[in-house]
Each structure stands twice: as C-alpha cells, then as structure tokens.
Amino acid sequence: MNYRTLGKTGFKVSEISLGTWQVGGRWGEPFKEENAETIINAAIDAGVNFIDTADVYSDGLSEAAVAKVVKKRSEEVFIATKCGRQIQPHTPEGYTPEKLVGYVEQSLRNMKLDTIDLIQLHCPPTEVYTRPEIFEAFDRLKEQGKIRNLGVSVELVEEALMAMKYPNVATVQVIFNMFRLKPSEQLFPVAKENNVGLIVRVPLASGLLTGKMSHQTTFNSEDHRAFNRNGEAFDKGETFSGVDFDLGLEAVEELKRLFPGQEPLAAWALRWVLMFPEVSTVIPGASRPDQVASNLQAAALPALTSEQMEGVRAVYDRYLKPAVHQQW
Template sequence: MKYRRLGKTELKVSVVGVGTWQFGGEWGKSYTQDEVDRILGTAKEMGINLIDTAECYGDHLSESFIGKSIQRERQDWIIATKFGHQFHGHMNRTNHWSPEEVQKQLEDSLRALRTDYIDIYQFHSGSDASFDQDDLWTMLDKQVQAGKIRHLGISIGDNDNLHQTESATKVKADVIQVVYNRLDRKPEEQVFPSCQRQDLGVLARVPLASGLLSGKYRPGVVFQQNDVRNRLQKVELTKKLQMVEEIRRKEVPEGVEMAQWALAWCLKHPAVTCVIPGCKDVEQVMSNAKAADWVSDDHPQAWKA
C-alpha cells in the first residue's frame, strides 16, 4: 500500500480506501456483521486505513456495521462519514440541514460508529442554499473544538460545484469528496485546481463508475431491481459500456486488471489523494488494494516519512 498526505489535515491516508454505501443494502445485496468484519479485516491486512460511509447508507446501518467491526482498533482507522439526509427506505431519503438536525445526526453517527470522534465529517451533496448557512458551520466548528470532529469536509453533489469548493476554507473544511473516474473527468476543469490552491485533500468517489470500469460488464447487462445501478437509463448505460470497451482496447495495458488500472488512473491526477471504491466481498477489497502497485511514488501528495 502507498500513503498520501490528505491536504492540510496532515492525515496519512492509504491511496485506496473503502466505500461502504453497499453495506446499507442498496446495491443488490444485504450484509451480515460477519461479512463486514471479513471485508474490513482484509482491508486492514492490505494496508487500507480509510473508510467512507454516511448516515443514510441504511438508517445508520453501514455506520453500525463499521462501528462493531473496528471498535477494538478504532485508532488504526480514519473514518469519514456524512450528514444531511435521513434514510426511510430503498433510495428514499429526506433532507435535514438545520444546525439542530445535523447535531442530532452527529450524535447518532457517533453512537452507531461506537466512537467519541469522527475523523472527517462531510456535508453530503446538498444544495448551495443548504450549504450557505453560517449557523450550520458555526455549530460544526464548535463540535470540532469539542473534539467530536477532527476535520470537516464537503462531498459535492455536482462535479462542477465551484461555489462549495471555493468556500471550503471559509467554512473551515479541509477535504473535498467528488465523483471522478475515467468516464467522468469534469472535476479536472475547475474543482481540482481550486482544491490544489486551498491545499484540500481530495477523496474520489465512484472511481470505477459504479462498477462499469471493473471490466465485468458488457453492453446489454441488466442489473437487479434492487440495485442502485438499475436507475441508469438503458441508452445511457449502453453508451457508457461502449466507452468502457473502447478504453479497454486502447488504454488498459495488457496483463493489467481493468479495475486496478481505473483506480490507478484516478490517482495519477496531482489533486487526488485517495480513491474510495465500494467492494462487495473480500476478493474485491484485495483487487482494489493492489491498484496501489500501479501508483507512482512521485505524486505531489506522496507521504514522506
């Protein structure tokens, strides 16, 4: 595994993390505690130290799985979770952005995670109107001062949301999370340059394009009814998979797994600190972690011992 400095947080994070939306049951599979234990146990063995989750991946369900799994080794992990939504059922959420509601979400997340602090607490894909609340950020800053949050972050919903990115330093956020992958390069235009100017850590979510860059799917694939990818329109899905086939032929070196190539591709950008792919099982964790083998040591954020 390789490690990088997460912007001004100075945290030392593995270049590959673990995304955990799947633990909430919206990716075509329900999980048991034993399965989560094995996934996170393997991740640790592979050198991964960052877990990304959210309060609305299930009703704190993903957080609860994680909390039980790592409670005896909490100090070994960097936990990034999010706030702003409440889970009511499969792909059914409501937004909750008031300072009082968010403070309750924070306390609920701390209980679910079985911890007294969260390393990175992220504004979760909200509108600019929800973001532009001085009272919200004042409350969150007080939680940082109280030691319940180590660092604030912003998970932007739109890949070109420059308003929230540019406001990061103002609201004392140190980390930006954004969708970035070989099929979606929009952040390169404005968001990444802003992150670099502000010395923000960058977590790249959906680095495998919801699995489309894993190399497992071909045009014509049909996802299960309860799989979040079922939301993709057939025409859109077909177009993306055709792009994947072209990328496979022209860009992926012979003998390299496409998923590992796709993760390493994201990590080449000088703004990106860590990719946070989801993983359904132990084998996927191991494959994701091996992407570090294709990552250069001369990246601007490479950790210098």
C-alpha cells in the first residue's frame, strides 16, 4: 500500500481507503454488524488506515462498527465521518451551528470517542457555503478537542471552490471517476494551491465501472440505483455519477477495449484515479470482504500509459461530457 498526505491534516493515508455507505450489507439490505466488522478488519489488514463513514449510514450503526474495530486494532487508523444530512427537509434554513454541533456530539457518542479525526459537512445545499458562522462553529469544536479537522463533501465543483475560501477547510470529498472528469480540470489545481486534501468517492460510478453490469441487471427496490436515477431522493449525481444507465453501459464496453487482460475494469478505474497526484485517497465501498481485496488490486497495477489516459478522455468526450460536464 502506498500512502499520500491528506492536505492540511498532515495525515499520511492509504491511497486506497474504505468508504462505508454500504458496508455490512448491500444497498437496500439490513445492516449486519458482523459482516461490517469483517470488511473493516480486512481493509486494515491490507494496510488501509483511513475509513470514511457518516451518521446517516444505517442510522449510526456504520459509525459504531468502524470505531469498534479501530479501537481494537494496534495500527493508527483515521476515522472520518460526516454530518448534516439528518436535516429534513434538507434546506439551507435547516443548517444552524447549534444543530451541527449536536450532530457532531451524537457521532462522538455513536463511536464512543473523545475526538473525531475528520468531520465533514455532508453535501449541504450550495447556499450554506456562503455562511461563515457555519464554518466558525467547527473552529470552536476544534478548540474543545472534539474534532481534529474539518472537511466538506460536495456535489458541485463550484461548492468545493467556495468551501476552500475558508481556511479551516482541510479536505474536500468529491465524485471523480472515468465518467466525471470536471474536477480534475477546475478543482484539482486550486486544491493543490491551497493544500487541501482530496478524497475521491463513487470511483466506480455506483458499480457501472466494474464492467459487470448489463441491460439485464436489476436492483433491490430499496437500492438507490433503482429509486434515485433521476434524483428522486438526493442528487442524481450520486447514482451512476448521473450517467444514463444504458449510455453508461455503452461507454463501459469502449473502456474495456482500452484495458484488455486479466485485471477487471474496476481495478483499472481505481488505478486511473490514482494517476492524479492531487488525489489524497480514493474510498471505494464494499459489501463483502472479497470486494475489499478486489479494490486493493489497483494499488499494484502499473501506471496507465498516455494512450490509455487519452483513450479514457476520448470515451468521456464522446459518450458522457455533453450530459454531465456542466451539471456538477
């Protein structure tokens, strides 16, 4: 495993880490604590030292499982969680310093911790980024020793650029993959200039970039890939990166031709993300331990050739750019 610096935090984190949206069970299925602990332990065994969770993942059960495992390990493992998505309706007016402080304190209770390594605003509405009092609240939490660092998880590149104007923002979490190239053009240079760590989520476009899906693939009715394709529940960019499913399948077939051989497309898709030195870590999820091992294969792959990098760009430009580039 290779390690990279996570911006202003100074943390040296595994370049492939673990996201826990679906840990312990597939999307739409009940949370299974034993399965979650097995997955988290497998990741740490393989050198992962950064785990991303959120208070809304399985109503705090994901946070609790992460912390339970980490506290039993001798390795230093950094825990990142998120707050704000509990606000319903999810509007700017619902965001107040008092509510956010309360959510942070609840996360500390969920995890039975005194301090959170990284707390992130969880994709708040754009207007929230114009309110200094929201960001100042986290300075007080840091002074009290309840958090070590503040980050933001964003939907839009514009939101990331707004957030980085606050000096206490140490990290930005953003969707970036072969289907979503805009961040590398507009966000990455500014993050580098401001020493802001970049955490890449949804690197496999909700499974599309595994190369294992087809027109016959079906999803559980409680799976966001079934009910959120048009943004019915939250930003549609979180589901297949906002790409039309059938169009995405066409693009995947083109990508497969760029990477013939034994390794699955998923590993190459993760390796592609790591070709960008501004990226601190990528956080693919897993619902089974073998998926952790599969994700980590990417770290051992050789660098992509210039022809492969150009090929990915060409597929994006041909199939996806007109539909997604300006949306996020």
